[in-house]
Amino acid sequence: MLQRLTNSGPMNEVLELQSTYLRSKPLEDRKSLGQFFTAPVVANYMASMLHKPKDKKVRVLDAGAGTGILTVSTAAQLLELDCKLVHAVLYELDSSVISHLNQTMKLIENLYQSKKGQFTFEVRNSDFVLDRPAKLESFDVSVINPPYFKYNVKTSPYAKAVSDLYSGDPNIYASFMAIVTASLNEGGQMVAITPRSFTNGLYFKNFRDYLLGATAIESIHIFKHRNRVFKNDADKVLQENIICKFVKSANYETVEVRASDCDSSLTNTTIQKYPLELIVDRSNDQRLIRIPESLMEAKHLKQAEQLESTFTDSGYFISTGPVVEHRTRNFIVSADNRSNTAPLYRPHNVTPYTALWTGEDKKDVRFELQEQHEKHMLKNKNYVLLKRFSSKDEKRRLVSGVYLAKYFENLEFIGFGNKVNYIGVKSGELTKKEAYGLSAIFNGSFFDRYFRCISGNTQVNATEIRVMRFPTRDQVRTIGEEVLKLKAFDADKNNTIVNRVLKIKDTV
Numbered sequence: 129m130l131q132r133l134t135n136s137g138p139m140n141e142v143l144e145l146q147s148t149y150l151r152s153k154p155l156e157d158r159k160s161l162g163q164f165f166t167a168p169v170v171a172n173y174m175a176s177m178l179h180k181p182k183d184k185k186v187r188v189l190d191a192g193a194g195t196g197i198l199t200v201s202t203a204a205q206l207l208e209l210d211c212k213l214v215h216a217v218l219y220e221l222d223s224s225v226i227s228h229l230n231q232t233m234k235l236i237e238n239l240y241q242s243k244k245g246q247f248t249f250e251v252r253n254s255d256f257v258l259d260r261p262a263k264l265e266s267f268d269v270s271v272i273n274p275p276y277f278k279y280n281v282k283t284s285p286y287a288k289a290v291s292d293l294y295s296g297d298p299n300i301y302a303s304f305m306a307i308v309t310a311s312l313n314e315g316g317q318m319v320a321i322t323p324r325s326f327t328n329g330l331y332f333k334n335f336r337d338y339l340l341g342a343t344a345i346e347s348i349h350i351f352k353h354r355n356r357v358f359k360n361d362a363d364k365v366l367q368e369n370i371i372c373k374f375v376k377s378a379n380y381e382t383v384e385v386r387a388s389d390c391d392s393s394l395t396n397t398t399i400q401k402y403p404l405e406l407i408v409d410r411s412n413d414q415r416l417i418r419i420p421e422s423l424m425e426a427k428h429l430k431q432a433e434q435l436e437s438t439f440t441d442s443g444y445f446i447s448t449g450p451v452v453e454h455r456t457r458n459f460i461v462s463a464d465n466r467s468n469t470a471p472l473y474r475p476h477n478v479t480p481y482t483a484l485w486t487g488e489d490k491k492d493v494r495f496e497l498q499e500q501h502e503k504h505m506l507k508n509k510n511y512v513l514l515k516r517f518s519s520k521d522e523k524r525r526l527v528s529g530v531y532l533a534k535y536f537e538n539l540e541f542i543g544f545g546n547k548v549n550y551i552g553v554k555s556g557e558l559t560k561k562e563a564y565g566l567s568a569i570f571n572g573s574f575f576d577r578y579f580r581c582i583s584g585n586t587q588v589n590a591t592e593i594r595v596m597r598f599p600t601r602d603q604v605r606t607i608g609e610e611v612l613k614l615k616a617f618d619a620d621k622n623n624t625i626v627n628r629v630l631k632i633k634d635t636v
C-alpha cells in the first residue's frame with residue numbers, strides 16, 4: 129500500500145497540491161514558520177514504524193501538518209494494519225496552507241471509502257503550542273516533523289507554554305514533542321523527525337527528563353551523512369536529523385538503532401538492538417541519549433563504559449575559554465603589540481599535542497591588559513586546550529593541545545577565547561606529563577568515536593565532556609609518559625599507546 133501510495137494515486141495528487149503551494153509561498157515566509165516539508169520516502173518510512181494501535185477507532189494527531197503528508201502516510205499505514213476507523217486532528221498555524229491541507233485530507237477520506245473504511249478529520253488553524261489539545265483529548269499515534277527554531281525565553285509567549293511539563297525551553301521542536309507526548313494515551317506512539325540536539329546538551333536536560341520519564345524509546349534512526357535529509361526540498365536544512373519512535377508509558381529493555389546513509393537509502397538501513405543502558409546513560413542526571421552508528425561504535429561505547437572513572441571524578445575540570453571577542457573588541461590588539469598584553473589563544477592555535485602561539489600566524493592576536501582585564505584572563509598555568517568546534521568536513525571532532533605556563537613564563541595571565549575549552553586539575557598543578565596524557569586521550573580515535581556516540585554536533589561542549597567515562601589519573605600519567613617519548617604527534621602511535629594503557633580492543 130505504501131509503495132503504491134508513493135508511486136501513484138493519492139500520493140501523486142498530494143505532491144501536486146504541495147508543489148502548487150510551494151510555488152505560491154515565498155521561501156522567506158516559509159523559513160519564518162520553520163516550514164520544511166517531509167519527502168514522501170521519509171514520510172512513508174516514519175509511518176512504517178507504527179504498529180497496530182489497540183483501539184478500534186484510531187485517533188491521529190498531526191502537529192504542524194503543512195500540506196499533510198505525514199497524515200497521508202500515517203493513514204496509509206493504518207489501512208495496511210487493517211485499521212479502518214481513523215480520526216485525525218491536524219494543527220497548522222499558517223492559514224495559507226489550510227485549503228491545500230483540507231484537499232489532501234479529502235483524498236484520504238476517499239481512499240478510506242474505497243476500502244470500506246472511514247477517515248474523518250479536523251483541521252485546526254491554530255498554534256499547537258499556545259492552543260494545545262485539551263487535557264481530555266487523547267491520541268493513539270502521532271507522526272510529526274515539527275518546526276525548528278529557538279525563541280527568546282524572555283519575550284516569547286512560547287516560553288511558559290509548556291512549563292507544566294518541563295522547564296527551560298530552548299527550541300520549539302521540543303515543545304511540540306512534549307505536548308504530543310502529553311496528549312498520547314498509554315501505549316500511544318510518537319514518531320518524530322527532529323534535530324539530534326535534544327539527545328545531549330545542557331539546554332535540553334529538563335526536556336529529556338520529561339520525555340524519558342513519560343515514554344520509552346523504541347527505535348532511533350540515524351542518518352550517517354548530515355545535510356542529506358530533505359534534499360528534495362529546494363532549501364536544504366543544515367541540521368543533523370534523527371527519527372525517533374517513542375511509546376508512552378512503555379518499558380523497554382532494548383532500543384533499536386537503525387542507520388542509513390541518507391534519506392534515499394532508507395531501504396538500505398542497518399538495524400541493531402542494544403541494551404537500554406547503552407543508549408540512555410542513567411549514571412548521572414544528564415540522561416544523555418547515545419547513538420552508535422554501527423556495531424563498531426557500539427563496541428567503543430561499551431568499552432568506554434568500562435573505564436574506571438568519569439572526567440570529573442578523576443579530578444579534572446573543563447570550561448569554555450572566557451574571552452568573548454565580540455564583547456571585548458577594545459582589548460584585542462595585533463600580535464606584535466607586546467606592551468602590557470598577553471597572547472589570546474584561538475582555535476587555530478590548537479593542534480594535536482601542542483597549543484602553539486608564535487605571533488607569526490596572521491590570525492594570532494593579543495589581549496591588552498587594560499582595566500578590568502582580570503575577568504577575561506586566566507592565571508598563567510599549565511592547561512590542556514580542546515577545540516570547541518570542528519568544521520563539517522573535518523574527520524575528527526576532538527583536537528587537543530597542551531599549553532604550558534613556561535611558554536610565556538614572564539606573564540601572570542594568559543588569554544583563551546571562547547572557541548576553545550581549557551582543562552586543568554581541580555586541585556594542585558597539572559604536570560607536563562599529565563597534560564600530554566590528557567591531550568593524547570582526546571586526540572586518540574577511541575575517545576573521538578566515543579564522543580560521536582554522544583553528540584551529533586560539531587560543537588564540543590564542556591557539559592558533555594564532564595560526564596564522560598574517563599581513565600584514572602594514574603592511567604593518564606602513564607599515557608603522558610609514553611607519548612612524551614615520541615618526537616611529534618603521530619596518530620597511529622598515539623592510538624597504540626592510549627589503547628594499550630586503557631586495554632581497548634578492536635579499534636579500527
Ligand SMILES: C[S@@+](CC[C@H](N)C(=O)[O-])C[C@H]1O[C@@H](n2cnc3c(N)ncnc32)[C@H](O)[C@@H]1O
Pocket residue numbers: 161162163164165166191192193194195196197198219220221222254255256257272273274275276
Ligand atoms: C517542518 S514543517 C512540517 C510540515 C509537514 N508536517 C511535513 O512533514 O511536511 C512544520 C510545519 O509547522 C507549521 N507551524 C509552525 N509553527 C507552528 C505552530 N506554532 N503551531 C502549528 N503549526 C506550526 C509550519 O507552518 C509548517 O507547516
